[in-house]
Amino acid sequence: MPENAAVKKITAFVGTPRKKHTYNAVREFLERLEALGGVECEIVALSDYRIESCRGCKTCFAKGEEFCPLKDDRDVLIDKIMASDGVVFASPNYSFQVSGTMKTFLDRLGFLFHRPRFHGKAFTSIIVQGFYGGGKIVKYLSFVGKGLGFDVVKGTVATALEPMVEEEEKKRNKALKKQSEHFHKTLAKPGNHAPSMFMLMGFRMGRQSVRHTLDESEKDYTYYQEHGWLESDYYYPTHLGVLKKAAGWLFDLIFGRIYKARGGKE
Numbered sequence: 001m002p003e004n005a006a007v008k009k010i011t012a013f014v015g016t017p018r019k020k021h022t023y024n025a026v027r028e029f030l031e032r033l034e035a036l037g038g039v040e041c042e043i044v045a046l047s048d049y050r051i052e053s054c055r056g057c058k059t060c061f062a063k064g065e066e067f068c069p070l071k072d073d074r075d076v077l078i079d080k081i082m083a084s085d086g087v088v089f090a091s092p093n094y095s096f097q098v099s100g101t102m103k104t105f106l107d108r109l110g111f112l113f114h115r116p117r118f119h120g121k122a123f124t125s126i127i128v129q130g131f132y133g134g135g136k137i138v139k140y141l142s143f144v145g146k147g148l149g150f151d152v153v154k155g156t157v158a159t160a161l162e163p164m165v166e167e168e169e170k171k172r173n174k175a176l177k178k179q180s181e182h183f184h185k186t187l188a189k190p191g192n193h194a195p196s197m198f199m200l201m202g203f204r205m206g207r208q209s210v211r212h213t214l215d216e217s218e219k220d221y222t223y224y225q226e227h228g229w230l231e232s233d234y235y236y237p238t239h240l241g242v243l244k245k246a247a248g249w250l251f252d253l254i255f256g257r258i259y260k261a262r263g264g265k266e
């Protein structure tokens with residue numbers, strides 16, 4: 001990062017009740033990031049916050065998140081993400097998935113998959129496991145990160161049987177070093193990257209769903225309208241090459257027809 005660049009704020013959200021292996025891996029990652037310069041880091045232990053289980057009423061989708069019947073720390077945590085240039089989601093592997101605490105947190109962010117707002121921010125993940133299954137969790141969290149709008153850097157799986165042996169620690173540190181370097185580079189060039197074909201397809205599919213199945217009484221519709229997403233190339237101004245322009249046009253056409261055929265409006 002250039003010496004005169006503004007300091008980047010990094011927040012790590014940690015979904016473990018213990019200050020043990022996951023926490024240690026996060027600290028190691030953040031220390032390495034700090035050594036690369038130009039960052040200030042905060043660790044947020046999710047267990048220190050009130051995060052209630054989503055009741056599935058979908059009021060956030062239809063009317064807006066401000067009408068959610070749950071009164072917890074969701075918005076405090078979202079504000080922390082908004083105030084960050086980059087985030088880390090870290091969790092132990094529990095029953096081949098993220099911990100319940102992390103999943104409850106992700107569910108509270110559910111409406112943001114409809115109305116993503118973290119574009120231009122970097123995201124990565126750290127999973128710590130006893131023996132197996134972390135690779136799929138990292139893939140899952142990468143998918144989640146992309147869905148929320150982040151620039152995703154592939155996460156790390158660390159294996160830590162009790163007690164953690166020196167060999168495991170060395171392997172973990174090597175992976176975290178590489179991850180921190182990659183993350184640092186991503187932080188240094190935030191911007192309006194052209195989306196992948198998959199992300200472009202997701203955007204066009206979403207907007208055709210909004211256009212043909214919702215109306216101005218729905219929050220998703222007015223949000224898309226206010227952000228110009230019913231007409232724009234993508235969530236943010238970006239340069240799509242000829243191929244992606246053509247593919248985008250085709251995605252709009254195909255998904256528009258699908259939603260109309262399912263009874264959607266013109």
Ligand SMILES: Cc1cc2nc3c(=O)[nH]c(=O)nc-3n(C[C@H](O)[C@H](O)[C@H](O)COP(=O)(O)O)c2cc1C
Pocket residue numbers: 016017018019020021022023092093094095096097128129130131132133134160
């Ligand atoms: C309820 C529970 C479920 C677990 N499930 C798995 C699992 O499916 N796969 C695995 O490799 N390790 C599993 N583990 C082991 C933890 O992932 C491992 O001990 C990890 O280091 C815990 O992180 P912590 O030290 O930050 O608490 C499980 C541990 C607990 C407590």
